[in-house]
Amino acid sequence: MKPTEDLPLMRNLPRAELPTDEPLILASGSPRRAQLLTAAGYDYSVQVASDEAECGMCSRETAPEMVARYAYRKAADIATKVDTGLIIAADTVASCLGQILGKPHDQDHAETTLRLLSGRKHDVYTGVCVWSVKHEMCVVDVVRTELKMQKLTEQMLEDYLDSMLWEGKAGAFGYQDGNDWLQVIGDGSVSNVVGLPMERLSELLENFLEVAETVTTGSSDPPG
Numbered sequence: 001m002k003p004t005e006d007l008p009l010m011r012n013l014p015r016a017e018l019p020t021d022e023p024l025i026l027a028s029g030s031p032r033r034a035q036l037l038t039a040a041g042y043d044y045s046v047q048v049a050s051d052e053a054e055c056g057m058c059s060r061e062t063a064p065e066m067v068a069r070y071a072y073r074k075a076a077d078i079a080t081k082v083d084t085g086l087i088i089a090a091d092t093v094a095s096c097l098g099q100i101l102g103k104p105h106d107q108d109h110a111e112t113t114l115r116l117l118s119g120r121k122h123d124v125y126t127g128v129c130v131w132s133v134k135h136e137m138c139v140v141d142v143v144r145t146e147l148k149m150q151k152l153t154e155q156m157l158e159d160y161l162d163s164m165l166w167e168g169k170a171g172a173f174g175y176q177d178g179n180d181w182l183q184v185i186g187d188g189s190v191s192n193v194v195g196l197p198m199e200r201l202s203e204l205l206e207n208f209l210e211v212a213e214t215v216t217t218g219s220s221d222p223p224g
């Protein structure tokens, strides 16, 4: 298996000029998001949002609504803890047959998730929030990538579950794990699948001062 930094998805990633003079902060503990930002050439520090940012499931909330809300809440959490900073936060889930598939709780959950995805088309949604503490403004956007997973044999399933590579990955599978099980449909963003849509992030940074909205203090819902 190739190390992640050698994968094609880490090459030729866009890097935008930052819209403010604040230090860039990645509000995420995801190693994939950090690898993507580093591969694109951004200079940043990491501050992980508290687990409470990902709490509170709203009934009838769709996958894109959920990832937008969680990305916003992760950025808002760090915004209360720093004096200045341009914060980037994100949240990723898979969605298949109307079910929202987050990170598996354990191996049984990973198996159930992979059996659902096996042989099926599904979507990966990532919500991304850019937040300027100095300007008290933020923007939230969601990117969808459509994928198809090949039909898994019992042996493939067993080997992958034993590998523990499913841990901490939405949908219980890492596109970057080098198994070629997933095919991106159309011209969807691969970095979006791995946790941070680098193309959209670049657009959001480039247009930040035009598209960002003033933050409402204490709101747990993203603007718009």
Ligand SMILES: Cc1cn([C@H]2C[C@H](O)[C@@H](COP(=O)(O)OP(=O)(O)OP(=O)(O)O)O2)c(=O)[nH]c1=O
Binding pocket: 027, 028, 029, 030, 031, 032, 033, 048, 049, 074, 090, 091, 092, 093, 094, 103, 124, 168, 169, 170, 171, 173, 174, 175, 176, 193, 194, 195
């Ligand atoms: C679909 C998919 C997700 N993932 C990862 C990206 C995210 O790290 C993770 C989804 O969980 P998230 O809750 O979005 O992020 P996280 O818990 O890793 O980090 P934080 O909350 O601190 O931001 O799944 C892959 O690495 N490969 C994939 O193919």
